[in-house]
Amino acid sequence: MVPLSWYLILSAILFTIGAVGVFLKRNVITIFMCIELMLNAVNLTLVAFSSFYKQVYGQLFVFIVMTVAAAEAGVGLALVISVFRNRETLDVDKSNILKL
């Protein structure tokens, strides 16, 4: 039997990679994907706990997280398209007019 902590640590590694990816990448789509990665890391934790505690609620939560991720991807990619149309770039550092 694989111990719970292994799953948790795998999840931690994935989450960290995702988080660091968000900072390192300049391409908005990649950033998006890193966020998805973090979400998945969390999902893994939830499923792991759910299955070790024999409680179904963690998986329900994963279900809802997935829905949210889907919605987020839909809107986010629509945004990406409209940003790209206006600025002809996906580099987030070039979309920096939102400041004082």
Added chain:
Amino acid sequence: MLKVIVFAPLLGAAILGLFGNKMSERLIGLIACSSVGVSAIAAFVAFSKLLGVQPDSGGVRRISETLFTWISVGTFRADFGFVLDPLSGVMILFVTGVGFLIHMFATGYMSHDPGFWRFFAYMNLFMFMMLTLVLGDNFLMMFVGWEGVGLCSYLLIGYFFTLPSAGDAAKKAFVVNRIGDFGIALAMMLIFYKFGTISFIDKEGLVGVFTKAATMPVEALTFSSLWAGGLTTIAILLFIGATGKSAQIPLFVWLPDAMAGPTPVSALIHAATMVTAGVYMIVRSNAIYAKAPMALTIVAIVGALTAIFAATIGLSQWDIKKVLAYSTVSQLGYMFLACGAGAFTAGFFHVVTHAFFKALLFLGSGSVIHSMHHEQNMAHMGGLKKYLKITFATMGVGTLAISGFPLLSGFFSKDEILWKVKSSPILPSNLGLILWLIGLVTAAITAIYMTRMMVITFFGEERFRNNHGSHDGHHGDDHHDDHHSHGHGGDPHESPLVMTVPLMVLAVLSVVGGFVGIPEALAEKIVPHSLHDYTHSFYKFLDPILTPIAASPGNVTGALAQDHHAELMSTVYSTIVALLAIAIGFFLFRDKPLMTMPRLLEQKYYIDEIYDAFIVNPLKSISTTVLWKVVDVGIIDGIVNGLAKFVGFTSRLTREFQSGFTRSYAVFIFVGAVTVLGYFVGYLVFNALR
């Protein structure tokens, strides 16, 4: 029922305040009078209902209504509720009754005034507040009314806001009243601290203040009990509030100035109702005072001093309304004297009779002023009885009543007070006797200055004819836009019916009002035996609400209390004094109406100047030099400016964070998350190590 009494005037005030400027005077007058009229009728109905109520275990008839719980915090609870018991019952009767008559009078008096609707909106609002004060079933409700009447008083004194003097008088009234209100607020807190409630009455889940106070021991008759934080302290704090509202030494200075308001206001607020609120409150709180003999002593002394002090000033005033104002202060002093002597009922009886004859006198003076085209200086009157027959007759009745002419209302109430003071079981040793003497002298002076006023105004030569052209500088504060100019130079004319009818009604009341409370000793002599059950009905009706007062130990006068012979002697003394004083006044001033009075009196003992020198000016200079230049500019502005500078500085720093780079924002979020996580993990580690 009680709701109707209270809210009818509020409805009137709301209608007039919101839409009054679009209405005709007739309609405004109708709304204003009818709202008070409805209230008055409701009050009578409620009162008659009260008479049919079965008395509770303490012998008190009571009707209470709770609309909702207004504030409920912890154990503190203040209901929005009303209570009708004999005390508030009598009070609402004359408040609404006299109020209605004065409203009626005012529709004549204030006609053609541009602020007509505003005036009646304020008046109705005042009625609402006054009734809230009277009917409120806890200290907080009473305080709401208390502050409300203060506000309305302020608004109405400053009604002619274009005159600086009116504005100043209004501010003065407001500020002086605040000092007293501070006392009430403190008293309320102390009451809640001491009793855990502020409710007057017992009701479900609440035991009233007075029920609890009645079970407490009597406090010592020493000065130290004043600041011991017990019942005496509460009583004194409440009395400080009363000195403010009811114009007692040292806070009486606002009332004479308040005559800057229109005369009906003076009659309603500054004679009949609001200024008696202090007395009402003390009578209401008699259970507390009964346990605080030291407080009672102080109340009695202050009352007596105020009475004689104001009366002497009244002797020398030339403004007809000022005379009445000082007379009011003096009479209020009488009432407090009675309360201080433990004769709460007698004091309250004087409140009632005083409301009748003082309202009558004020309205009469208003009628005079009206017919003299807003001339208030008596030196420019004289000989008016020929022109103002009704006014003269009614005012004459009022004067006799206040002077203590036998068998008029003032005679009975005043006589009772004097006797109760002399025979007080709680005032220390010979103090009762001294105060009785002071009261007697005051009664004499009262009779003198009232007679003086009548004589100067209504008898003698007609001085208004020759002086009329030059009196502009003495024009009263009650100065309208001169829409009466067409009447200048003509003979004074009697006021219209709408003004004289209230005068006549009040005159009748002033005559018969005393019969409900004829003193026992006197009643035995002058009232047929078959009517004995009715002679003392006022006292029989009110006495149940009083908490029995224990006599002070070693009090010699206490033994007099049951001595009807001594009481009759006292009555004889006061009758003689009154008649003598009326005679002196009449003959003295008929011959020399413009007799110069002692300068000390004319200048009102320089009280205003003393206040200016010792309180107002130091305060001003402190305000200018310390509070303004140092505290405000230096500290407060310094803090504010410093804050602004600090904010600017930190903004410049933090602005760096808003770089517009999405990823740096992400880093900040991340740093936050790491911090939170670090906290939790640190906590875990810490726990593990420990």
Added chain:
Amino acid sequence: MLTTDILIEWLVKIGVVFFILMTAIAYVVLLERRLLGFIQMRLGPNRVGPFGLLQPLADGLKFLFKEDIVPLEADKALYVLAPMIALVPALMTISVIPFGDKIVILGREIALHITSVNVGLLVVFALTSLGVYGIALAGWSSNSKYSLMGGLRSSAQLISYELALSLSVVGVIIFSGSLDLVEVVKQQNSFWLGFIPKWNIFTQPIGFLIFLIAAIAETNRVPFDLPEAETELVAGFHTEYSSMKFAMFFIAEYANMVTASSMATLLFLGGWYGPFVDKFPLLGPIYFSLKILFFLFLYIWLRGTLPRFRYDQLMRFGWKFLIPVALANVVLVAGLALLIY
């Protein structure tokens, strides 16, 4: 526990199924060419072997020996990977498809499916939905306009029709109460009035039609073969492919057809059930194959007769007609289920 027996059983099953599948695909191609020939009043390939039966072999040899061209500007890695990504999920789906009940061979009770998953239906959907990547990647990595267009169209089309496909199956799931394909089939075992089989096609014909249409669209077949529309996109996503790589796409497409047909069979036509299956379980796979054959025939028939949709027509049909109808069907079937149970 995993024992050697079971392992061997698995390996044997996988080998057999794989062999049958590949053979079937090869001959479906032949069947298609011959049938198209007949539909178009010509003969079709009939020279290699009797009736052209060896034609698939010849085709395979041809693919093997053709020159393998990789365009210069292509993204090499993805270009190579794309056909594999297309093929692998297509073949994998067969692993959860049951083609018969348990039979006894050599004293062993053997279930006629490679593996049983309690969410088999979802696994099939999951795997088929992965197939789109092969096409999209192929289109993109070729670095060619036509290919890219094909890839884009393909992904849009597959996403769109997958919704209708999934929704059409909901009715079946409601009736069977399970996502296990074996359960779904077993639920259709009995009869009404003793002779009408309790197939889902009778209770929900609308669902069946939607499933059929969506499945055809999912497999990029006529009339939904926009991604490889020869006339406008040359050959769509596989314009640049040749030799074995092209063959892989080809095989993947036909494997998908087989999968779709078997799904239709399992879900709506009672799977392997037919007369006397209870007594002779071996009949099951035969009935199953026949039913699949019917659907494959339908595919070819459609290809021979229907013109291709325009792209906007395709999208409009999918979003504005198919999905609403599928939703309505779900409501309808749910109501029906309420009535029956």
Added chain:
Amino acid sequence: MEKVFFIIIASLSVAAALSVVAQRNTLYSAFSLIGLFGCLAVAYITLQAHLIAAIQVIVYAGAIMVLFVFVIMLLNIREEELRVDRNRLLIFSVPLGGLLFGLIYFGLKNFKIDEIKGAPVGTSEAIGQGLFSKYLLPFEVTSILILLAIVGSVVLARREKDGDIEDIEDDEQVVKVSMAEKSKVEETKE
């Protein structure tokens, strides 16, 4: 045996995740991510969460990532330009990441629970029961969320032709227009 299997899956996932971040080509990142999702699906299966595993593949790999790939292809993003990153904050990001991992690791490494007996919970029945009884409201709310997302993305992604508003539902036209534009972009590149 299971542990070995887990280690394989885990290393594959980590490798895929690193690849997501390390790849310069966005499409490669996307495919690494798909691979990661596949690995996670397998991990879910080892956790007896079959339904979630299937949904993981259908929703994430089958739908969301297709959308990503579609957009990447639509916008024809070939390669991320290589440029020296001047954002000072990024210096901190890698140590911060390390710190985060350290924290999570220390928080969780000794996390143990007593094994709870019982049947696996990941069945579709159990999840369906949960979603449609106790958690019905969140479930319905997600459907509203999805609806909002649909409306939002249609509004965001559609293009108004010279001020006149085209039919909202014609989103395939948006796709067509975008494709036309993309080819234009390609032309200008050449």
